[in-house]
Amino acid sequence: MYEHLETAANPAGLKRVVVDPVSRVEGHGKVTLLLDAENRVQQARLHIVEFRGFEKFIQGRPYWELPVLVQRLCGICPVSHHLAAAKAIDQLVGIDPADLPPAADKLRRLLHFGQVLQSHALHFFYLSSPDLLFGFDSEIGKRSVVAVLADYPDIGLQGVKLRKYGQEVIRMVSGKRVHGTGAIPGGMNKALSREERDYLLQDIGQIVDWAQAAVALIKRVHGADRAFNDAFATIRSNYLSLVKADGALELYHGGIRAKNADGATLFDHYDYCAYPELIREEVRSWTYMKFPYLTALGKADGWYRVGPLARINNCDFIDTPLAEAARVEFKQQLADQGLVHSTLAFHWARMIELLHCAESIQALLHDPDLLSGELVAQGSKRYEGIGVIEAPRGTLFHHYQIDDNDIVTKANLIVSTTSNNTGMNESVRQVAAAYLSGRELTEPLLNQLEVAIRAYDPCLSCATHAVGKMPLQVELVDAAGQVVDRLTRHGNGEFARGDAG
Amino acid sequence: MSGTLTIDGKTIPFAAGQSVIEAARCAGIYIPHLCHKPGYAPHGSCKLCTVFVNGRKTSACTYPAAADQNVVSDTPELQQDRLRLTQMLFVEGNHFCPSCEKSGNCQLQGVAYHLRMLDNHYPHFYPQRQVDASHPDILLDHNRCIFCNLCVRASRDHDGKNVFAIAGRGINKRLIVNSASGQLKDSDISIDDQATQVCPTGAILVKRTGYQVPIGERWYDRQPISELALGKEDSHER
Amino acid sequence: MSAKIKIATTSLAGCFGCHMSFLDIDERITELAEVVEFDRSPLTDIEHCGPCDIGLIEGGVCNSENVHVLREFRKNCKTLVAVGACAINGGLPALRNFVSVEECLLEAYRDGIGIDNPQIPSDPELPLLLDKVHPIHEIVKVDYFMPGCPPSADVFWTFLSALIAGREPKLPYELVHYD
Numbered sequence: 001m002y003e004h005l006e007t008a009a010n011p012a013g014l015k016r017v018v019v020d021p022v023s024r025v026e027g028h029g030k031v032t033l034l035l036d037a038e039n040r041v042q043q044a045r046l047h048i049v050e051f052r053g054f055e056k057f058i059q060g061r062p063y064w065e066l067p068v069l070v071q072r073l074c075g076i077c078p079v080s081h082h083l084a085a086a087k088a089i090d091q092l093v094g095i096d097p098a099d100l101p102p103a104a105d106k107l108r109r110l111l112h113f114g115q116v117l118q119s120h121a122l123h124f125f126y127l128s129s130p131d132l133l134f135g136f137d138s139e140i141g142k143r144s145v146v147a148v149l150a151d152y153p154d155i156g157l158q159g160v161k162l163r164k165y166g167q168e169v170i171r172m173v174s175g176k177r178v179h180g181t182g183a184i185p186g187g188m189n190k191a192l193s194r195e196e197r198d199y200l201l202q203d204i205g206q207i208v209d210w211a212q213a214a215v216a217l218i219k220r221v222h223g224a225d226r227a228f229n230d231a232f233a234t235i236r237s238n239y240l241s242l243v244k245a246d247g248a249l250e251l252y253h254g255g256i257r258a259k260n261a262d263g264a265t266l267f268d269h270y271d272y273c274a275y276p277e278l279i280r281e282e283v284r285s286w287t288y289m290k291f292p293y294l295t296a297l298g299k300a301d302g303w304y305r306v307g308p309l310a311r312i313n314n315c316d317f318i319d320t321p322l323a324e325a326a327r328v329e330f331k332q333q334l335a336d337q338g339l340v341h342s343t344l345a346f347h348w349a350r351m352i353e354l355l356h357c358a359e360s361i362q363a364l365l366h367d368p369d370l371l372s373g374e375l376v377a378q379g380s381k382r383y384e385g386i387g388v389i390e391a392p393r394g395t396l397f398h399h400y401q402i403d404d405n406d407i408v409t410k411a412n413l414i415v416s417t418t419s420n421n422t423g424m425n426e427s428v429r430q431v432a433a434a435y436l437s438g439r440e441l442t443e444p445l446l447n448q449l450e451v452a453i454r455a456y457d458p459c460l461s462c463a464t465h466a467v468g469k470m471p472l473q474v475e476l477v478d479a480a481g482q483v484v485d486r487l488t489r490h491g492n493g494e495f496a497r498g499d500a501g
Numbered sequence: 502m503s504g505t506l507t508i509d510g511k512t513i514p515f516a517a518g519q520s521v522i523e524a525a526r527c528a529g530i531y532i533p534h535l536c537h538k539p540g541y542a543p544h545g546s547c548k549l550c551t552v553f554v555n556g557r558k559t560s561a562c563t564y565p566a567a568a569d570q571n572v573v574s575d576t577p578e579l580q581q582d583r584l585r586l587t588q589m590l591f592v593e594g595n596h597f598c599p600s601c602e603k604s605g606n607c608q609l610q611g612v613a614y615h616l617r618m619l620d621n622h623y624p625h626f627y628p629q630r631q632v633d634a635s636h637p638d639i640l641l642d643h644n645r646c647i648f649c650n651l652c653v654r655a656s657r658d659h660d661g662k663n664v665f666a667i668a669g670r671g672i673n674k675r676l677i678v679n680s681a682s683g684q685l686k687d688s689d690i691s692i693d694d695q696a697t698q699v700c701p702t703g704a705i706l707v708k709r710t711g712y713q714v715p716i717g718e719r720w721y722d723r724q725p726i727s728e729l730a731l732g733k734e735d736s737h738e739r
Numbered sequence: 740m741s742a743k744i745k746i747a748t749t750s751l752a753g754c755f756g757c758h759m760s761f762l763d764i765d766e767r768i769t770e771l772a773e774v775v776e777f778d779r780s781p782l783t784d785i786e787h788c789g790p791c792d793i794g795l796i797e798g799g800v801c802n803s804e805n806v807h808v809l810r811e812f813r814k815n816c817k818t819l820v821a822v823g824a825c826a827i828n829g830g831l832p833a834l835r836n837f838v839s840v841e842e843c844l845l846e847a848y849r850d851g852i853g854i855d856n857p858q859i860p861s862d863p864e865l866p867l868l869l870d871k872v873h874p875i876h877e878i879v880k881v882d883y884f885m886p887g888c889p890p891s892a893d894v895f896w897t898f899l900s901a902l903i904a905g906r907e908p909k910l911p912y913e914l915v916h917y918d
Contacts (some may be wrong), residue, residue: 025767032864047864050802053754055851057834060632062640064711069600072831074758075889093709146772157766164765177715178756178889179599179765179918182715190715282855284850286862299855318876399852405634406708412852425887591828597915599824599888600831605918614915620884621828622822624877627836725912 001235002429003300005119008034008043013246014041019361023460029458033451039439044432046425046453048289054210055411056131061404063089067183070398073415076122077378078179079115079170080391083108084398086183087387091404094187094379097253098135103373104187109252110364112174112389117207117252117357117448120168120308120350121391124214128347129465131454132217140387153215155217158210165207169361186374187228190418197365200466204362208322215326216396218351222344223333230334233343233427235450236261238294238304240419242390245269247316251390257314258294258304263338266294266474272388275397281414289421304466306394307456320363323356346455349361391416393457417458438443504568508552509575522561523551531727532574533583533612535590535701536649537562542658544650547590549583549612560644562703580616584664587613588622593672595630595644596702602711603703605719609647612728626672633678638708638712646676646704656696664690676704743776745791745902746859751805751831752872753798756889757823757858763892773890774903791816793902796881797889804866813879817903822889824917826874833872840868847898848852861895885914 010012014034034043054073061069067085071078086108090100097105126145130138147154167177172192174180182188201226238261242254255269256278270278281290282299293302304310312331318324326373330348332339340349364370382461394416401410431452503516506524510596515579519552521545545563552561553573561574573579590609590646598604629644641658648667653676660677668677680687690696701705718721720729750758764771778791794816800806813819822828835843849857875881883902885894894914901908 029866047862049804049865050752051847051860052801052832053835053838053840055849056838056843056846057847061633062632062708062711063600064709065600068602068712069831072599072756073755075759078754106826122762124757144777145768146777149769149772157769160766163762165765177892178760180716183713184712185709187745189713190718191770276853280853280855281851283860284856285858285860286864288860288865300905339771375897406640407632407634409854442794460770501851516885596828597831597834601918602885612918613917614912617910617912617915619827619886619910620876620881620917622876625828625833625874627829627833627871629837711763 001432005041005044005433006425013043033427035437039437041432041437044429046428047180047287051288053176055413058411060407061408062406063092063400063408064401066187066408068181069415071179075178077115077119077391077424078392079111079174080396082183082465083112084387084389084396087389088385088398088400088437089185092382093401094382095186095377099379101187101374103369103375104190104375106364106367106369107173107188108183110361110370112252113357113361113364114166114169114173116363118163118170119356120157120354121162121166122345124165124350125156128454129155131447131451132347134449139212139421142364158213162207162210162214165203169200172200175491184376186378188386191372191375192242192370194371201365204358204365208358209435210364211358212322215355219349222348229344230342233455234432235343235423235426235430236339237423238266239310239313240304240306241314241397242388242395243315249311249315249318259314259339260339261339266479273386275386275388279414291352291421293417298315304419305423307346307417308353308395308415309346310374311390312349312352316364320356320359323352323361326352326355339360343455346457350457392419394419419459420456424453424456424458442500459469504574506566506568506570508572519566521552521564521566521570521572523707524566525561526731529566529731532561533615533729534562535608535612536651538699539652540563541651541654544654547586547649549586551582571572577583584616584618587618591621592623592625593628594647595627599647602706604616605714605716605722607703608701608726611721614700614721615726628672633685635684636690637686637693640683640706640708641678641692643676643703643708645702647703648674648676648703651699651701652696652705655699656690656694659695661692662689662696664688664696681682695702743774744793745776745778746793746795747778747791747812749797749808749812750796750802751796751798751809753823753825755796755797755831760889760892761895764896765892767896774883792818792908794819795822796820796826796875797822799825799832800867800869800875800878801832802866806878808877809875819879820883820885821875821887823890824886827884827886828874829872830888835869842871888918
């Protein structure tokens with residue numbers, strides 16, 4: 001749709017605009033735009049500028065370290081990496097998901113629901129609610145969770161406490177809120193104690209209520225300006241996610257389903273252990289983040305989006321009643337034919353999942369299997385393990401090979417945000433083309449580029465935005481490299497504009 | 502010979518043949534240490550247990566207790582020395598606590614916690630060290646070796662096998678394995694050996710047993726090393 | 740009325756787990772907001788950066804931009820705090836110090852599974868990688884250290900409460916962890 005804006009035909013002589021950083025996206029990211037003399041956008045790119053090299057340096061380590069080691073990829077969704085790696089190393093000890101003891105399976109699911117709940121609450125309330133409650137072009141000083149807590153104390157505190165609850169679920173299962181332990185090859189290292197279970201039961205009713213309120217809130221916000229919210233940063237894409245065998249929404253384990261933009265099923269219940277045949281990743285010179293695509297459709301047409309919107313689009317139903325009702329309403333309101341493509345609808349889908357997690361935790365906490373029973377299953381060694389899970393931001397692939405000595409010899413990780421790479425770039429180009437092109441450099445442009453990226457909840461966006469205002473500087477540079485215009489947003493939210501120098 | 506001595510102003514008894522550190526331990530006084538272990542021949546290499554005996558600095562683990570000794574251990578100066586020695590151990594090896602399966606049960610960590618070590622102070626060496634995973638049941642990760650010599654003593658004096666030795670000097674110092682190939686798989690070591698169990702850090706580990714103890718239930722989650730090390734026979738140090 | 744204490748934070752080569760742990764102070768954020776103003780991080784607006792009272796640095800230093808940001812933080816923050824394992828000793832990203840940068844890049848962009856159009860990304864927009872990951876105290880003077888992967892919310896709370904009150908921060912035994 002906007003691929004033509006990825007690379008300008010003749011970059012020489014174009015003006016360069018930098019938005020740096022837009023957000024922390026798996027590290028540090030920035031957007032660059034190239035404009036012609038009439039300020040028409042000729043090129044727009046989201047660059048991921050950090051590289052850490054986990055796939056190489058975990059080679060040589062024993063496989064049982066992986067769930068604890070690779071969760072350090074991400075402090076926001078460490079549990080997702082912990083569990084994706086755990087599912088992979090289960091296979092290394094000969095345990096397939098169906099062989100996991102029920103107690104271990106349920107403890108992992110509880111842990112994962114806690115993770116998705118806290119991550120979604122973090123993103124919505126700490127990061128996006130300022131945009132959504134005060135407006136994209138509101139006074140910048142308003143755009144932080146601190147301002148939300150001041151002006152909407154009820155909403156703000158509910159968000160803080162929703163996230164807190166998810167973090168407490170994680171702590172009860174894994175010993176720590178961030179980077180705990182829990183999953184070991186073939187199972188888990190501890191059951192939930194009665195006291196821990198009772199502690200979590202105390203507040204779960206309230207959490208379900210607040211999650212419902214969050215769905216109502218985003219419905220109201222999205223509905224307030226339907227035309228704009230449906231169109232903003234919106235692109236048509238394929239969608240990929242896990243689903244349960246019966247087609248229900250699934251976050252922990254299932255087969256892969258993909259649909260095309262028209263809603264037709266591309267494949268269904270695909271065994272994720274065969275993912276190398278399904279997906280390839282293209283490298284481009286200007287960013288460290290690769291571009292995954294479905295092999296069968298090819299590079300140009302095979303890119304897809306993952307995450308809450310993909311999951312809600314792909315599933316046939318949700319197996320918890322309140323979230324299912326919310327899903328039905330979401331589809332009724334937003335899907336003209338089949339699928340919802342609105343990028344801002346990611347937020348709505350995310351809150352439906354938040355509610356699903358709260359309901360699922362409530363149901364699980366009444367399951368006596370959490371408190372006792374076998375925790376670890378044993379099988380015979382294999383040399384390759386693949387674990388796939390639905391992380392808060394989408395499908396997450398972990399793939400390892402080991403040698404006779406239990407040492408990792410090969411690793412491949414496709415993290416959720418990577419799968420959304422083309423989607424985010426397309427959304428940036430859409431916003432650049434629709435809202436910037438041909439216009440003078442203005443303040444709302446800045447936030448709109450951010451809003452587009454933020455809808456995808458790229459992994460590290462929270463850090464700056466969560467504890468302050470996202471700092472931004474846009475420079476307009478002429479072909480000779482001279483800064484001809486500069487717009488800066490200060491920490492106090494004020495804007496300054498002026499010539500360089 | 503037995504009698505009493507004073508340590509940090511407190512009079513304690515000692516038995517014949519006891520070292521200062523052992524007399525202190527029996528009296529409920531913790532002196533930080535890493536290369537010392539009750540029941541093992543003293544080695545005196547880590548220097549953490551350095552104390553003043555009658556005004557002279559010496560290793561409490563090698564110095565025989567004697568009547569009327571005046572031992573000084575808990576002073577800011579000595580604690581600072583211990584902190585710096587511990588920091589050197591951290592920067593000379595590759596101690597990545599966040600992912601290490603020994604974390605929470607590691608004596609190097611336990612001592613550092615005791616000393617309230619918040620940083621590593623010195624520039625990191627990041628030395629290139631190997632992992633010997635050749636043995637089917639035992640992992641030898643040289644990254645975490647602090648050259649305490651306990652495995653050497655365990656294998657020689659307790660297992661009767663002589664599997665390990667320390668070779669080289671200074672930055673080239675390394676733990677070596679007594680086998681034709683130099684690999685653990687070709688040595689006599691077995692999973693029940695004291696040499697397999699004695700390592701204070703995560704350098705020698707039984708394979709496939711990591712992370713089984715939940716956070717909160719590991720040694721130093723529950724109790725500081727200064728209390729655990731005073732237990733009967735230093736039980737927490739296996 | 741004196742201004743609030745200004746705190747700036749950034750993540751260099753880290754995972755944002757420390758920032759997450761900071762947010763784990765939960766409702767106490769409202770209490771903190773009464774005495775503290777969260778400044779932007781100076782990394783994108785160096786010329787206009789006002790002085791900050793406290794700078795919290797998560798992550799080690801792995802590329803040229805990290806060095807630049809860290810130096811700017813040092814210049815602008817009265818008190819600079821290394822937060823978490825990566826800032827203090829490089830953390831797990833420093834595991835790449837045992838492999839060459841080239842090998843890491845080749846694995847990710849040429850020799851990996853399912854790679855198409857293999858090439859090592861190279862673009863003026865991408866900062867140069869350092870050959871090793873470094874703890875921040877090897878680049879700038881650091882005033883305080885908060886260990887942990889990440890430090891718990893109570894560490895942040897204890898530490899910041901002391902700094903804000905003008906006391907020397909002290910962590911009790913239970914709050915000192917390296918994992």
